[in-house]
Amino acid sequence: MTTATQSDSTLARVPKTTAAHRIGNVVRLHFTNPWTILALPSIILTAIFLLNLAIWVTVYLSAAPDHRSQVSNGLQYTGSSFYIFVYMLVVAVQAISITFPFALGYGVTRRDYYRGTAVTFVILAAIYSAGMTLLSIIEDATGGWGVGGRMFSAVYFGDSWPVRLYVYFVLLLLFFFVGTIFAAVWVRWKATGLATLFIAFGVLAVGLIALIILTSGWGNIAAFFVNAGFVGSASWSLAITAIAGLTGYLVLRRATPRT
Amino acid sequence: MTAVIEVEHLTRRYRDVTAVNDATFSVEENKIYGLLGRNGAGKTTLMQLLTGQEFASDGTIRVFGESPVENADVLQNISFIKESQRYPEDFRPRHVFASAPHFFANWDADFAAQLADEFRVPLKRRIKKLSRGQVSAVGVIVGLASRAPLTFFDEPYLGLDAVARQLFYDRLLEDYAQHPRTVVLSTHLIDEVSNLLEHVIVIDEGRIIIDEDAESLRGTATSVVGTRAAVDAFVASREILHRDAVGGLASVTVTGLDARGRAAASAAGLELAPVSLQQLIIRRTGMNQQQSSEKEFEATA
Numbered sequence: 001m002t003t004a005t006q007s008d009s010t011l012a013r014v015p016k017t018t019a020a021h022r023i024g025n026v027v028r029l030h031f032t033n034p035w036t037i038l039a040l041p042s043i044i045l046t047a048i049f050l051l052n053l054a055i056w057v058t059v060y061l062s063a064a065p066d067h068r069s070q071v072s073n074g075l076q077y078t079g080s081s082f083y084i085f086v087y088m089l090v091v092a093v094q095a096i097s098i099t100f101p102f103a104l105g106y107g108v109t110r111r112d113y114y115r116g117t118a119v120t121f122v123i124l125a126a127i128y129s130a131g132m133t134l135l136s137i138i139e140d141a142t143g144g145w146g147v148g149g150r151m152f153s154a155v156y157f158g159d160s161w162p163v164r165l166y167v168y169f170v171l172l173l174l175f176f177f178v179g180t181i182f183a184a185v186w187v188r189w190k191a192t193g194l195a196t197l198f199i200a201f202g203v204l205a206v207g208l209i210a211l212i213i214l215t216s217g218w219g220n221i222a223a224f225f226v227n228a229g230f231v232g233s234a235s236w237s238l239a240i241t242a243i244a245g246l247t248g249y250l251v252l253r254r255a256t257p258r259t
Numbered sequence: 260m261t262a263v264i265e266v267e268h269l270t271r272r273y274r275d276v277t278a279v280n281d282a283t284f285s286v287e288e289n290k291i292y293g294l295l296g297r298n299g300a301g302k303t304t305l306m307q308l309l310t311g312q313e314f315a316s317d318g319t320i321r322v323f324g325e326s327p328v329e330n331a332d333v334l335q336n337i338s339f340i341k342e343s344q345r346y347p348e349d350f351r352p353r354h355v356f357a358s359a360p361h362f363f364a365n366w367d368a369d370f371a372a373q374l375a376d377e378f379r380v381p382l383k384r385r386i387k388k389l390s391r392g393q394v395s396a397v398g399v400i401v402g403l404a405s406r407a408p409l410t411f412f413d414e415p416y417l418g419l420d421a422v423a424r425q426l427f428y429d430r431l432l433e434d435y436a437q438h439p440r441t442v443v444l445s446t447h448l449i450d451e452v453s454n455l456l457e458h459v460i461v462i463d464e465g466r467i468i469i470d471e472d473a474e475s476l477r478g479t480a481t482s483v484v485g486t487r488a489a490v491d492a493f494v495a496s497r498e499i500l501h502r503d504a505v506g507g508l509a510s511v512t513v514t515g516l517d518a519r520g521r522a523a524a525s526a527a528g529l530e531l532a533p534v535s536l537q538q539l540i541i542r543r544t545g546m547n548q549q550q551s552s553e554k555e556f557e558a559t560a
Contacts (some may be wrong), residue, residue, distance in 0.1 A: 011263060011288055011324070014335055014364035022331055033350055102346060106359070107335050107362060109330065111331075210538075213361055256312055256314070
């Protein structure tokens with residue numbers, strides 16, 4: 001391969017870059033237009049919050065004055081924030097499906113693209129978990145926005161702000177990286193791939209439930225979560241996050257930008 | 260010889276079609292190449308292979324002496340502008356031009372701004388609201404202002420009007436003269452770009468059928484025009500690419516006319532006309548097809 005090295009030295013090339021530099025560039029690409037990953041989710045989060053607030057106010061006003069203090073208690077198992085997490089899955093899918101073909105046109109390798117995207121998701125999880133923790137502190141301090149409402153201080157997120165910050169962060173990571181699987185499958189195999197994936201997930205879920213029922217395993221599962229606690233359960237999700245992240249990369253590394 | 264691209268026996272098969280079939284060629288540094296061929300001939304697949312976006316089924320690709328697949332050191336020297344390039348939803352042209360310098364070391368922001376002005380690209384309008392021509396202009400601007408050592412333009416002008424296309428050709432030539440680099444331009448508007456091209460590669464049904472210097476390619480064929488009898492007599496012993504006849508006049512395209520042939524032609528009172536690159540390529544790529552369609556015609560008649 002002497003000819004290759006020879007041509008190497010004489011051909012004009014741009015200076016080499018470090019992986020950190022290239023990964024940083026992908027992160028900057030994601031943040032170039034923060035609309036999809038920051039502005040729109042914040043607007044949606046605000047909308048969910050306002051809708052819930054309207055419901056809390058209704059409940060609060062309709063409750064007899066001496067029962068009002070119990071409203072907050074009844075709302076501690078609220079699922080209203082669950083939508084935020086699901087929406088982050090959508091954000092991950094959008095972010096990848098729209099920037100992947102673009103980034104490859106800019107001469108980015110799939111590997112650098114995926115690493116930069118993963119860093120972006122960690123940054124986004126940090127931003128959103130910090131915001132949600134701040135809101136949970138306000139929620140506590142104002143007695144549930146004055147009407148006993150609970151959204152960010154739901155019981156599963158823990159009862160102190162550091163625990164909530166951690167649980168939020170870890171759960172957001174889970175949804176972002178599960179989103180990468182869907183995004184990577186979409187980018188690589190389009191609708192056919194997604195349909196197959198949904199069917200596969202469906203079969204897996206039914207099989208798992210059947211297995212649990214047949215082995216009378218519900219008690220064990222409940223015991224697992226009780227034993228692990230909020231923080232422990234959240235920490236276990238990191239394993240799923242890691243598997244999802246790796247799967248997303250394995251699918252994406254052979255994907256071709258198509259139209 | 261300094262080859263930026265060296266391709267040997269490159270093949271890309273899909274389930275039911277071989278998009279690139281045993282292609283072997285090289286691209287030399289600081290030249291403008293035309294990658295020509297009909298729609299579906301394999302031009303886009305070939306460029307996707309060269310830029311590491313597609314994976315080869317067989318054969319080897321060396322770009323800057325290395326495989327381009329997942330090779331950041333190679334890929335950051337490449338700018339690949341596709342006709343069908345998708346931009347992130349909600350991006351505006353200014354976002355495209357703001358993010359480009361992260362990826363192209365030679366990016367010239369002033370040049371990009373000048374081009375945006377000349378192509379009348381509205382910087383603050385969402386890309387999905389732009390006209391087809393304006394979207395193409397965004398790609399053309401990125402391709403020019405990135406000044407990548409190796410630039411691919413894959414039919415970059417969809418929806419661009421004649422004025423904008425001429426502007427593209429002018430700016431490409433000017434900037435190429437000041438900042439020499441290797442350009443591969445895929446197009447089917449052959450006549451428009453024929454003055455730009457220094458080397459022509461023609462691909463047809465996945466195979467490289469012409470790989471020649473543009474100048475010598477033009478010299479490979481000449482049209483001989485005159486009375487039918489004189490033309491027929493002159494071309495009798497020559498290879499005929501194409502024949503047109505109207506009444507008593509004939510125009511025949513023949514290959515390889517040397518100085519003696521030219522002298523003989525003018526002595527016979529025949530006129531010689533250059534054949535355009537487009538005509539030449541149509542003659543050469545259409546030949547098999549024409550023969551087979553003639554056969555079909557005979558069979559049905």
